[in-house]
Amino acid sequence: AQTVTQSQPEMSVQEAETVTLSCTYDTSENNYYLFWYKQPPSRQMILVIRQEAYKQQNATENRFSVNFQKAAKSFSLKISDSQLGDTAMYFCAFMRVHAGNNRKLIWGLGTSLAVNP
Amino acid sequence: DAGVTQSPTHLIKTRGQQVTLRCSPKSGHDTVSWYQQALGQGPQFIFQYYEEEERQRGNFPDRFSGHQFPNYSSELNVNALLLGDSALYLCASSLRLGQYGYTFGSGTRLTVV
Numbered sequence: 001a002q003t004v005t006q007s008q009p010e011m012s013v014q015e016a017e018t019v020t021l022s023c024t025y026d027t028s029e030n031n032y033y034l035f036w037y038k039q040p041p042s043r044q045m046i047l048v049i050r051q052e053a054y055k056q057q058n059a060t061e062n063r064f065s066v067n068f069q070k071a072a073k074s075f076s077l078k079i080s081d082s083q084l085g086d087t088a089m090y091f092c093a094f095m096r097v098h099a100g101n102n103r104k105l106i107w108g109l110g111t112s113l114a115v116n117p
Numbered sequence: 118d119a120g121v122t123q124s125p126t127h128l129i130k131t132r133g134q135q136v137t138l139r140c141s142p143k144s145g146h147d148t149v150s151w152y153q154q155a156l157g158q159g160p161q162f163i164f165q166y167y168e169e170e171e172r173q174r175g176n177f178p179d180r181f182s183g184h185q186f187p188n189y190s191s192e193l194n195v196n197a198l199l200l201g202d203s204a205l206y207l208c209a210s211s212l213r214l215g216q217y218g219y220t221f222g223s224g225t226r227l228t229v230v
Contacts (some may be wrong), residue, residue, distance in 0.1 A: 004159075033216055043205060045221035046158070091159055095215065103215045104150065104173060107159035 002027045004094050006108035014116050021077045021111045025091030031097040034068070034075045035105070039067045040088040046089070051075065053097075082115045089113075121222035123208050129228045130198050131145040134172030136227060143220045149191040149192055150219065152207040153201060160207055167213060204230045
């Protein structure tokens with residue numbers, strides 16, 4: 001069974017600085033998708049970035065980028081130029097590709113990020 | 118383009134009662150998944166609906182049931198409510214494979230007293 005581990009329950013960063021959130025996962029699959037979601041106090045889960053495991057290139061979305069290390073089963077999220085609006089819970093999630101009907105997301109426990117002014 | 122819409126936003130029920138939560142998927146999406154998120158936890162998968170059928174199910178008892186309608190909207194029903202059912206219930210929609218990620222609603226906060 002797949003598992004996702006986020007080892008940092010809480011983190012804080014000063015506005016405009018850079019912060020990295022860690023995520024590791026366990027799977028025997030070769031092809032899969034990885035996601036980072038953000039959940040602000042409004043509760044809505046917002047997709048931040050996605051990575052396809054068969055792609056070597058790390059995904060980037062504006063100030064958000066990932067460091068995907070497939071062999072190490074590591075998928076960290078880097079937030080550059082942190083903004084107050086980045087304050088939220090961040091969840092790492094895994095999804096199988098060749099899974100027939102089994103396309104559920106498997107989630108970590110989350111990291112609470114506080115951006116301080 | 119409307120995103121995922123969930124109703125109601127908050128709900129208080131008594132133990133033993135039944136509840137129905139509703140979800141309208143994002144325009145163009147055909148698959149709806151439901152998740153339960155307890156306070157301070159990551160979401161737990163309940164089930165997924167596609168073509169009006171339950172396609173996969175998580176580790177939840179039969180008290181949890183659902184339905185998908187021809188317009189792709191969905192309902193989550195929970196019978197015989199327990200205190201432990203208190204949680205945020207998230208609905209997520211996607212295209213069939215979900216490889217581009219899921220779009221989530223803002224959830225329904227259910228409190229069982």
